[in-house]
Amino acid sequence: MARQSIRRRGKIRRRRVVLGRPLRNGWRPTATRAAAMGIAPALLAGAVVGVFVSSGSDGSDVRQAVSADTPFTFSGQGHGHGRGMGQWGAYGYAQDGWTAEQIVGHYYGGTTLGTAPDSMIAVRLMGLDDHSLDVYSDAGLDVAGRQVGPGEAAHLTPNADGGANVVVTAGCSGDVLWQGATDVPWVDPVDLGEDRPKDEHLKLCSGDTTYRGAIGVVLDGDAARTVNRLNVEDYLRSVVPAEAVPGWADTGGAEALRAQAIAARSYALAEKRDEKWQTCDTTSCQVYGGSGTEDPRTDDAVRTTRGQALMKDGAVVRSEFSASTGGYSAGGTFPPVEDLGDKVxxxxxxAKTITAGEIGTAFGVGELQNIEVIARNNLGDAGGRATQVRVIGSDRTIETTGAEARAKLGLRSDWFSVQEGTEAAVPPPTPAPEIDTEVGALRFETGDSSEIQSKYLELGGVEGILGSPVGPELMLPDERGKFRIFTGGAIVWTPDLGAQVIESSFLRDWFPSSGSAE
Structure with missing residues (x-):
């Protein structure tokens, strides 16, 4: 079906009219999945981005505003943008006996598997934006040409000439032992080599998050940025368990983890975000939580694919991936393919129900009159992904992409249809396979008593509306609080608001960037 419409025409009637017919009473504006997620309508507001905008009406087609509490149900398939590899599909194919090489060959058509030389990568730690660097190590560290003892902390503040002011203290907040300046604004571990023991990893004073390699501070204009520079293979040891599920190795999915390692390596090596850093540590790039997220099973996936990267025309390709294609990849850089592995x-x-008022606010069109999918990519079921959506309101009409509509409304993917009402024929969910919840970065340890953890368990844990975590707890900018991302959303905690559930896409308000691996 190339077009899905809820458009209705009719004569002008009383105010309580839904596009030409009487409204049903009794709709509950908060009886939506969004309300269950605790998302305030204000969070859905944003600037309108459309390929076409018109204001007012020429009078040729009279429409009435839909009552603000009228619900619309968006039903769809998949989770994420659907470009390149589907991570659950890779797991399904691995269970069917496919190798990692077969998996990436299927999703990334037109590429070859080559070998990239050993290299370093610089990762912007976005949760530390606009802050000084405060770091220590159990084995000591080097800064400003000086050796700093075990447990002693180095505090670096970048300056305008490209260097940094340095203060060394006893512990993170003890007496000042030394202070000065350096032209090299980096803190090095005692050994910069690959695969060093844990006691040599650098630790942040805020939260004790650990990192392999060196950490430095640079200025981005007038703003301070913290950058972690380390070997790519060490970096992948933290990325793969954050982007996939280590427990897949215990349920016939080890080759999916190897495929993830190849895709993540290729994506990272092709990244060129800034001259001072290549990539970042959030879903805008790839999730990277430092060495504390490493897992032996994903370590093995990285080790056994060492150096393997996807190549085209002699260059490493930016191999995007997402959680679920819904059964058919989206196409784009790589040819679209049927994804039978996604069955798991x-x-x-x-399905997600959103009120007319929330839709109108999200798109900035005034009171909603109509929303319809007017073009699809003709791939997969029911005509495929929405490529063009029209939203008609009392103030203006816009036409935008399905991807933009997905972002505005917090939908799981741009493969969706829309209908008025709360009923949608959605099959029961496929249960997630049981995995080891005691090992790996994607678990919540039973000893974790954070408010984010408590909120997650209150909502049902891995079997609840948020699903599995996809990374560790991280700091918000300015240390205003913490957040953690899950397959079905995110939990943000601040001292003023406590733990709140939001759509993970809204974290982009805090972490602006130009791309996404999700």
Missing amino acids: APNRQW
Whole structure:
């Protein structure tokens, strides 16, 4: 079906009219999945980005505003943008006996598997934006040409000439032992080599998050940025368990983890975000939480694919991936393919109910009159992904992409249809396979008593509306609080608001960037 419409025409009637017919009473504006996620309508507001905007009406087609509490159900398939590899699909194919090489060959058509030389990568730690660097190590560290003892902390503040002011203290907040300046604004571990023991890793004073390699501070204009520079293979040891599920190795999915290692390596090596850093540590790039997220099973996936990267025309390709394609990849850089492995994806098919008022606010069109999908990519079921959406309001009409509509409304993917009402024929979700919840970065340890953890368990944990975590707890900018991302959303905690559930896409308000691996 190339077009899905809820458009209705009719004569002008009373105010309580839904596009030409009487409204049903009794709609509950908060009886939506968004309300269950604790998302305030204000969070859905944003600037309108459309390929076409018109204001007012020429009078040729009379429409009435929909009552603000009228619900619309968006039903769809998949989770994420659908470009390149589907991570759950890779797991399904691995269970069917496919190798990692077969998996990446299927999703990344037109590429070859080559070998990239050993290299270093610089990762912007976005949760530390606009802050000084405060770091220590159990084995000591080097800064400003000086050796700093075990447990002693180095505090670096970047200056305008490209260097940094340095203060060394006893512990993170003890007496000042030395202070000065350096032209090299980096803190090095005692050994910069690959695969060093844990006691040599650098630790942040805020939260004790650990990192392999060196950490430095640079200025981005007038703003301070913290950058972690380390070997790519060490970096991948933290990325793969944050982007996939280590427990897949215990349920016939080890080759999916190897495929993830190849895709993540290729993505990282092709990144060129800034001259001072290549990539970042959030879902805008790839999730990277430092060495504390490493897992032996994903370590093995990285080790056994060492150096392997996807190549085209002699260059490493930016191999995007997402959680679930919904059964058919989206195309784009790589040819679209049917994804039979995606049959194992939990919540592969989904539905979300949003009120007319929330939709109108999200797109900035005034009171909603109509929303319709007017073009699809003709791939997969029901005509495929929405490529063009029209939203008609009392103030203006816009036409935008399905991807933009997905972002505005917090939908799982741009493969969706829309209908008025709360009923949608959605099959029961596929249960996620049982995995080891005691090992790996994607678990919540039973001893974790954070408010984010408590909120997550209150909502049902891995079987609840948020699904599995996809990374560790991280700091918000200015240390205003913390957040953690899950397959179905995110939990943000601040001292003023406590733990709140939001759509993970809204974290972009805090972490602006130009791209996404999700």
